[in-house]
Amino acid sequence: METTLSHTDIITIxxxxxxxxxxxxxxxxxxxxVPKRSKVSGMLSGAAIGASLVLALLIFFRVWNQPAxxxxxxxxxxxxxxxxxxxxxxxxxxxxxxxxxxxxxxxxIYSIAYMKGDERYTRYFTYLSFFCFAMLALVVMDxxxxxxxxxxxxxFASYLLIxxxxxxxxxVQANKKAFIMNRIGDIALLTGIMLVYTHYHTFDxxxxxxxxxxKTTREVWVTIAGLCFLMGAIAKSAQFPLHTWLPDAMEGxxxxxxxxxxxxxxxxxxxxxxxxxxxxxxxxxxxxxxIGCFTAFMAATIALTQTxxxxxxxxxxxxxxxxxxxxxxxxxxxxxxxxxxxxxFFKCLLFLAAGVIIHEMQHLKHKHHLQIDTxxxxxxxxxRKIMPVTFITCCVAALALIGFPLTxxxxxxxxxxxxxxxxxxxxxxxxxxxxxxxxxxxxxTAFYIGRLMFKVFFGESRLEGISTDSEPEAHExxxxxxxxxxLLALGSLFPLFSLDPLKFENAWIVKGFAGFAGxxxxxxxxxxxxxxxxSVGVVFIAYTVYVKQKLQWLKFKGVLFNxxxxxxxxxxxxxxxxxxxxxxxxxxxxxxxxxVIDGVVKLVAGIGLVLSRVSAWIDKYxxxxxxxxxxxxxxxxxxxxxxxxxxxxxxxxxTMLIIVLALYILKTFI
Amino acid sequence: xxxxxxxxxISAGLFCIGIFIVLSKRNAIQILIGIELMINAAxxxxxxxxxxxxxxxxxxxxxxxxxxxxxxxxxxxLAIILNVYRQYKTIDPAKVERLKD
Amino acid sequence: xxxxxxxFYVMGFTALASALxxxxxxxxxxxxxxxxxxxxALAGLYVFALADFVAVTQIVIYVGGVLVLMLFAFMLSNKxxxxxxxxxxxKFITINNMAALLVATLFMIILVxxxxxxxxxxxxxxxxxxxxxxxxxxxxxxxGVNLMTRYLLPFEVISIVVMMALIGSVHLSRKEEHKL
Numbered sequence: 024m025e026t027t028l029s030h031t032d033i034i035t036i037x038x039x040x041x042x043x044x045x046x047x048x049x050x051x052x053x054x055x056x057v058p059k060r061s062k063v064s065g066m067l068s069g070a071a072i073g074a075s076l077v078l079a080l081l082i083f084f085r086v087w088n089q090p091a092x093x094x095x096x097x098x099x100x101x102x103x104x105x106x107x108x109x110x111x112x113x114x115x116x117x118x119x120x121x122x123x124x125x126x127x128x129x130x131x132i133y134s135i136a137y138m139k140g141d142e143r144y145t146r147y148f149t150y151l152s153f154f155c156f157a158m159l160a161l162v163v164m165d166x167x168x169x170x171x172x173x174x175x176x177x178x179f180a181s182y183l184l185i186x187x188x189x190x191x192x193x194x195v196q197a198n199k200k201a202f203i204m205n206r207i208g209d210i211a212l213l214t215g216i217m218l219v220y221t222h223y224h225t226f227d228x229x230x231x232x233x234x235x236x237x238k239t240t241r242e243v244w245v246t247i248a249g250l251c252f253l254m255g256a257i258a259k260s261a262q263f264p265l266h267t268w269l270p271d272a273m274e275g276x277x278x279x280x281x282x283x284x285x286x287x288x289x290x291x292x293x294x295x296x297x298x299x300x301x302x303x304x305x306x307x308x309x310x311x312x313x314i315g316c317f318t319a320f321m322a323a324t325i326a327l328t329q330t331x332x333x334x335x336x337x338x339x340x341x342x343x344x345x346x347x348x349x350x351x352x353x354x355x356x357x358x359x360x361x362x363x364x365x366x367x368f369f370k371c372l373l374f375l376a377a378g379v380i381i382h383e384m385q386h387l388k389h390k391h392h393l394q395i396d397t398x399x400x401x402x403x404x405x406x407r408k409i410m411p412v413t414f415i416t417c418c419v420a421a422l423a424l425i426g427f428p429l430t431x432x433x434x435x436x437x438x439x440x441x442x443x444x445x446x447x448x449x450x451x452x453x454x455x456x457x458x459x460x461x462x463x464x465x466x467x468t469a470f471y472i473g474r475l476m477f478k479v480f481f482g483e484s485r486l487e488g489i490s491t492d493s494e495p496e497a498h499e500x501x502x503x504x505x506x507x508x509x510l511l512a513l514g515s516l517f518p519l520f521s522l523d524p525l526k527f528e529n530a531w532i533v534k535g536f537a538g539f540a541g542x543x544x545x546x547x548x549x550x551x552x553x554x555x556x557x558s559v560g561v562v563f564i565a566y567t568v569y570v571k572q573k574l575q576w577l578k579f580k581g582v583l584f585n586x587x588x589x590x591x592x593x594x595x596x597x598x599x600x601x602x603x604x605x606x607x608x609x610x611x612x613x614x615x616x617x618x619v620i621d622g623v624v625k626l627v628a629g630i631g632l633v634l635s636r637v638s639a640w641i642d643k644y645x646x647x648x649x650x651x652x653x654x655x656x657x658x659x660x661x662x663x664x665x666x667x668x669x670x671x672x673x674x675x676x677x678t679m680l681i682i683v684l685a686l687y688i689l690k691t692f693i
Numbered sequence: 694x695x696x697x698x699x700x701x702x703i704s705a706g707l708f709c710i711g712i713f714i715v716l717s718k719r720n721a722i723q724i725l726i727g728i729e730l731m732i733n734a735a736x737x738x739x740x741x742x743x744x745x746x747x748x749x750x751x752x753x754x755x756x757x758x759x760x761x762x763x764x765x766x767x768x769x770x771l772a773i774i775l776n777v778y779r780q781y782k783t784i785d786p787a788k789v790e791r792l793k794d
Numbered sequence: 795x796x797x798x799x800x801x802f803y804v805m806g807f808t809a810l811a812s813a814l815x816x817x818x819x820x821x822x823x824x825x826x827x828x829x830x831x832x833x834x835a836l837a838g839l840y841v842f843a844l845a846d847f848v849a850v851t852q853i854v855i856y857v858g859g860v861l862v863l864m865l866f867a868f869m870l871s872n873k874x875x876x877x878x879x880x881x882x883x884x885k886f887i888t889i890n891n892m893a894a895l896l897v898a899t900l901f902m903i904i905l906v907x908x909x910x911x912x913x914x915x916x917x918x919x920x921x922x923x924x925x926x927x928x929x930x931x932x933x934x935x936x937x938g939v940n941l942m943t944r945y946l947l948p949f950e951v952i953s954i955v956v957m958m959a960l961i962g963s964v965h966l967s968r969k970e971e972h973k974l
Contacts, residue, residue, distance in 0.1 A: 670790030705905035709898040710813045716894030745923040765959035772966035
């Protein structure tokens with residue numbers, strides 16, 4: 024502890040630690056103690072996140088619009104450098120803390136009923152608690168290193184949850200894809216952190232970006248560091264070009280999609296941008312705005328023609344995240360965070376509703392022994408008659424997504440649009456592409472969400488032989504399923520965020536980040552009204568096309584349709600070019616390893632074998648041969664000499680005499 | 694040729710004949726005779742030289758001793774031949790080869 | 795050529811011839827009897843060397859003792875032994891005989907060579923003895939005196955040797971006590 028803190032501050036810090044630690048404790052309990060299919064796991068997780076929510080509320084009211092709280096401790100020392108770790112609670116931290124726990128609690132309650140009967144029930148809640156812990160820790164850390172660590176953990180939790188039903192091949196491939204794409208962003212993030220440390224010699228966020236943030240100078244490395252942070256955010260928040268993992272991540276359970284891939288984890292990218300905002304210079308900010316706008320437009324066009332229910336919602340998420348990124352880029356810091364908060368509510372609600380719809384379709388499939396894809400909206404229709412609560416809450420969420428007045432979404436989107444026009448004002452005509460693109464995207468948003476609503480809920484059932492009039496009420500009987508949805512629907516309306524439904528500046532979030540707010544246009548009232556009117560028109564067109572079946576000139580053929588339906592061929596491009604290149608490279612390296620390196624090793628082994636055979640031959644024939652020859656020689660000599668011992672006396676005498684004679688002859692004559 | 698040389702030549706001839714008998718006969722008693730012949734040749738040699746020693750008569754005394762020894766040798770040799778016959782049932786020395794290697 | 799020399803050569807020739815017959819004969823009896831003749835001839839030769847006592851001793855001991863002993867030995871032996879006497883080989887020159895003949899011839903050559911080289915006539919003490927020709931009287935008495943004085947030790951030793959030979963041969967040729 025560096026400075027002396029007041030008693031209340033110490034309690035606040037302790038509450039923050041408790042809020043982060045509660046899901047962690049439940050994670051450990053579920054992992055080690057609770058059996059596989061026990062209901063206790065769900066209740067424990069729900070209780071933990073409920074406790075976190077209460078604590079977050081307490082902390083929020085203590086810290087919001089108060090001076091930021093920051094406590095630190097020495098973590099380790101290398102040489103003369105001390106690295107510290109600690110907790111930083113400013114407006115951004117406590118807002119995210121509250122948002123994450125507020126969204127996680129309904130999802131937990133919904134999951135208790137949604138995952139009932141699953142084989143790995145406890146493991147699901149283990150992973151979910153782990154994710155909540157990592158996300159809550161991410162938002163309160165004051166240290167770039169720990170931020171990176173929890174960033175990775177959040178990605179890891181996402182991997183585990185996407186591949187939760189790992190017996191399905193598609194789920195396994197999807198979680199691999201998500202992890203790898205997140206990895207690309209993480210490398211960029213790490214590079215950015217290292218660049219910052221090299222120049223400022225500290226990892227501390229407060230020193231770098233706190234009340235007296237560092238000034239960015241016109242140096243290349245600042246731009247590069249900013250781009251690196253941007254890249255990390257792009258990967259995590261599924262922006263172009265690293266967005267293709269998010270539609271595939273829909274292979275996980277729908278409640279997971281609701282929590283992670285709609286409301287919280289993908290918002291971590293935007294949160295990161297918010298944390299390191301002072302480091303971005305104008306080049307990087309423009310880049311952020313361009314990427315955000317382009318992503319929003321592209322995702323909206325793709326969502327127009329998709330037929331899988333969850334995929335439409337995934338592309339919608341990408342599009343809305345593009346909005347938030349664009350808002351960050353044009354300087355509308357507070358509007359971006361505002362949109363983050365409101366989007367969390369209605370997108371989560373849309374996903375939960377999608378889960379209920381898919382459950383109902385599966386129920387119909389089993390009951391009537393059909394062979395249909397339960398997530399295809401072309402198989403749905405007329406569901407409003409059997410699922411009224413779902414229908415109503417979905418309508419609220421859809422209106423919030425479009426930006427209809429009286430919803431919270433309207434306020435946030437209006438803020439972005441107005442500030443967009445204000446930003447482009449006074450610059451060259453090229454800059455105004457961005458706000459115009461945002462407007463076009465919002466019209467497209469209206470169309471695709473209208474298409475979704477009309478196809479799913481209105482009209483008659485598209486399944487043969489089934490009339491929705493005669494079907495009984497569906498899974499909504501379970502209050503655990505529809506209570507969270509109702510709560511979220513209430514949150515999507517304006518009263519939670521602002522008492523004034525018309526002016527976005529009066530929202531308390533926007534007021535809280537007034538230090539970073541951009542300019543407001545003078546003609547601020549006009550644009551949102553115009554857009555709302557146009558959106559209503561677009562929705563009516565969608566109604567005509569999909570319900571009344573008229574105006575068939577919007578055909579399902581043509582080049583534009585194909586581009587949109589195949590997701591702008593980006594995924595195919597990645598698979599065909601990049602993945603194939605990597606696989607080819609790895610095959611080449613494997614070939615090299617097998618034939619060249621192993622070949623060298625085998626060659627050496629072969630040489631060793633040959634040498635050993637040669638030496639064995641030498642040993643057997645030369646050395647042993649020499650010895651054998653010696654023994655043979657000795658044996659033959661012995662045999663020869665033995666021949667002299669005939670046992671006959673006369674022979675002995677003869678030999679003796681011969682020798683004497685020989686000696687005498689030698690002596691005398693030679 | 695003096696008488697001494699004649700004596701010596703006769704002695705040499707008898708000695709060689711004795712060697713021939715010892716080396717080539719198949720009967721142990723004939724071999725014994727050959728040995729005796731050799732000894733007699735040696736005695737003749739001694740006596741021949743002893744002719745010129747009037748004082749000490751060494752040659753003749755030595756010859757007497759040699760005769761005695763020859764007799765002893767014959768006695769013992771016959772006893773041995775008897776034992777060999779008992780053991781091997783033959784007195785052919787070529788047949789007695791159990792000491793062969 | 796005086797009668798001495800003629801007689802001497804006759805004796806010598808008899809000795810050699812009878813020795814040859816001993817060598818050449820396959821019949822054991824015949825060879826033993828020819829050995830008789832050889833010994834007698836040798837005794838005659840001893841007389842020519844002025845060794846009368848040795849000649850008589852030779853006849854008494856050698857012929858009368860040793861040869862008679864040998865005759866007794868094989869005459870009183872088994873029938874198989876007697877039968878074995880006449881069966882061996884018909885040729886004189888066999889392999890064994892060749893080797894023995896060779897050795898004997900070589901020895902002869904060497905001995906003759908040694909005798910010629912030694913020049914026995916020119917040995918110092920022999921010539922001195924020839925010049926100082928003290929007449930020989932009482933040869934036997936002289937031998938007796940020398941035996942008792944100068945050669946006493948060999949004399950005693952020889953007697954012991956004879957006794958050993960006696961005991962030994964008696965022991966060696968005894969009959970086994972327990973026959974299986």
